[in-house]
Amino acid sequence: MYQTNDYEGMLAETVTMQGANGDTINAYLARPLGPGPFPGIVLIHHAPGWDELYREFTFRFAHHGYVAITPNLFFRNGHGTPEDVGAKVRAEGGPDDALVIGDVDGGIRHLRSLPYVSGKVGVFGTCSGGRHGFLAGCRLTGIDASGECWGGNVVAAPEDLTPRRPVAPIDLTKDLSAPLLGIFGNDDRSPTPEQVDLHEAELKRFGKDHEFHRYDGAGHGFFYYNRPNYRAQQAIDGWEKVWAFLEAHLG
């Protein structure tokens, strides 16, 4: 915890990076000032978009001592306000898993190329980004920690699979190579508590390093202070779990 007589500085700006297929996309990067080295984290934004909330998350992670990068996963879908672009992607059936994972991988590589980033890099996402955080931990290697907040559709029936989401992430659990933090509300309907049970059971079956925190009185998206589902007490505790998990695994 910083002290009130500490100096703190931060640099936050839009950058470009190489994403999936070598595509150049933009991203928002925030980092503490100074030579570091600091651990890095790729933030995976949610389906509503590369929005102000994720700008704030990026600042927040930098305030906590991380070099945080949030790739614009919707860069290829056009430009406009975050809502307009998010609505376009919504109409197209949501983000494409292969492109998202490629962009996350690109974000990890970008962080590792920076002279002020330590050897530790994690990923963190909420909602569809939480699902992608788990999926990244299964599809990629070299991730030192993965944070999954209320990722819906980790458990998915065959009839719910789409060309953009061709695999149920739970079926890839055996390939998870990163410690996993899961944050869930017990009033959520996707994932339901029963689906979270299945998710956790599969992690245990394969002996995966994980810790889940499940909150009563909270549903989907309970960290989002700008949405009706915000639950202050649960969100405060949830964030404390996030910082503790990342401290333990990223240093």
Place this chain on the structure above:
Amino acid sequence: MCTMITETAPITLGRGKSGQDWFSVSEANVSYDHPYELPLEHALNIDFVDPAGGPGRRVAVELSVAGARELVRTIEAVLARAEQRGVLEDVPLT
């Protein structure tokens, strides 16, 4: 949760107004998913769009489930009345 429940209705002839501007709309993207403005977890969202005009060329509406069902009923009722009176047709202006 993100439902990803969405369908697109083609609109053969349509115009939409956003702010002070009218523009052609050729699709209506209808979803049941997180709204952006309505203080509900999920809503029936309709985006009347001009795809060629980029993401910003849309007229967005977010409705409660009850409001959406009432809208469907009302649209059908108005079309039925017009059909009963014999005025239901798409007549191009020359």
